[in-house]
Amino acid sequence: MKQYSVILIGAGMRGTTYTNEMLNAKDKFKVVGVAEPVEIRRNYIKSAHNLSDEMCYNSWEDILSQPKMADFAIISTMDDMHYEPAMKAIELGYNLLLEKPVAPTAKECADIALAAEKKGVKVLVCHVLRYTNFFKKIKNIIMDGTLGNVMSIMHVEAVGNIHQSHSYVRGNWHSEKETSPMLLAKCCHDLDILQWLLDEPCEKIQSFGKLTYFTxxxxxxxxxxxxxxxxxxxxxxxxxxxxxxxxxxxxxxxxxxxxxxxxxxxxxxxxxxxxxxxxxxxxxLCVYHANNDVVDHQTVNMQFKSGANVTLTMNAFNQGGRFIRIFGTKGELTAYMESDKIEIYTFDDGKRKEVATTLTEESILGGHGGGDTGLVYELYDYFSGNYNGYCAADINISVKNHLIGFAAEKSRREDTVENIDKFFAEYGFTNN
Structure with a gap:
């Protein structure tokens, strides 16, 4: 079995999470280098992976100024620092595990995808919710026809008032000028999941939202x-x-x-x-004096090719937890991620039944409901060319889902209904 060598660029919480998971799969992965400006974070990776001083760098510029030293790179810097290291790593021939959001602008997202295609390298984006037992079960229910044709979906990202204050008022993602709009920073997960579940083009999008309370x-x-x-x-x-x-x-x-x-x-x-x-x-900081600018509530309305309508709501004012309702021609599904509960009501027999999600210890204790662990384990097959699953989001799939998010942001700011075909075409992509 080939063991893949890995360099980590950005040793914050996300990058550290992935490399910690790799310690549980030492036969598949070996972290051989790190780039991180914060000394205590860099030293943690050095110690955890037994790195020499020579393989620990202060910046992405330093590590990527060296000849290619690993099979792939994890890029998990802050949102506004993905583009340059990603482009340089692609130029050097690295395959990438790229944290989402891919980049803070639509053009930069498109540039990364086009550069990867030209160079012939693989880029997998960290849409970790795809790898949870919870969403895989929902995907399978749609695919097996239990619900019939999907007519509409209501999806809620209930951020939670305390989580909002921690991450999006006081925390790293409090400013879209410094990172990304809330829809990309937090709901990039959700936009991707909705596209993945329906597996068809979104044709039109409209969005409303503001920062109203934490001011x-x-x-x-x-x-x-x-x-x-x-x-x-x-x-x-x-x-x-x-x-x-x-x-x-x-x-x-x-x-x-x-x-x-x-x-x-x-x-x-x-x-x-x-x-x-x-x-x-x-x-x-007081949450009312935090100089934050990201929205604290937002709604996105989407129309898909089949005629299905989807509503995504992001809201800070709740206890927290995602939930989703899917309405089909043969039945409806209601699911709550935090409790790992899925319920189906079928029209033919008029009965409700709870569906098991094969709850595991990783689902209970792992990051993102076990999705972080699932991503790392499927990563090996993806890069080895033996992947036969349906969860992986390569850069071309991911960028299209990002572009839908940017179209929603344009709608919110300019009070428009955006045509996705036209929006994609601006960046050299087709909507299929």
Missing amino acids: EANAPKGAPVRCIDGGCPIEDTCPYNCRKLYYDDKENSWFRYSSTRDIVKGDNITDEDVMTALKTTDYG
Whole structure:
């Protein structure tokens, strides 16, 4: 069995997740190099994969200035830093595992796809929800005809008020100027899943959405810039009080880790580390003084070639969790991802039944419902040329789904209904 050599460009949470998964498949993958400007992140990868000093680089420019040193590269830098390293890696002949969103602009997404095709390299995009047992089961139900012809889909990305505050108000994805619009940063998953489930062209798209709540205008009178500065009139009752979320809640390892990841790497996070983060990073900001600009609610309406209509709603104001309803000519499906529950109602017998999703430990404990693990394990067959599954999203498929997202953003900003054929043509793609 061939063991693929891998370099990691960007050792944040996503890149570290994939390379940690590769430690459980050492016969298939070996991480041989890392590029990461933050020393503690770089040192973590160095230690975890027994890298020499010579194979640890401060930047993507440094590692990609060397001759090709691995079979493929993982590019998991921040959203606005995908394009240049991806293009350079393709030029050097690397196959890529590319974190989504592919790039922050439609043109850059298209450029990467066209460059990969010209060079003849493979680029797999990290649409990890495809690899979950949950969505694979829904895909199979549609494919086997249980629901008949799909007439409409209602899909909700319920981000969760606390998740929104953590990632899209205080966190890395708070600014579309620095990363991507919310629809690409968060709902890139969902746009891809909807295209994958229906497997037919989207013809028209329209979108509405705004940033309405997490703004200066809604700050309580006298609220300080940082929660820990004291004097906030709603300190005791505010659900977004950073002291309660990050300092007092010792069990929330995700929040404690992500807020201190540039201060300490690993599990030995102290209260002092957390307090330092709240004093010096955006995680300590009041959610109404965070200089964020991404929408906190958005709806996308899509019309597909068969006549099927799809509605995608992203909303911050909920407990959190995706759910989907699919309406077909023979029945309907209702599914909740967080509880891994799928229910079907069939018209011929008028009965409801719950469908097992083959729940595994990875589904319960793994990132994105086990999708992170599933992606890494299918990655091997994809790059080896032995792939016979239906989950992999190569760059051409992914970019088309990204372009649909960019068309939706254009609709939201310009109050238009976008024709997808015309939008694709602007970037050299056909809608098929």
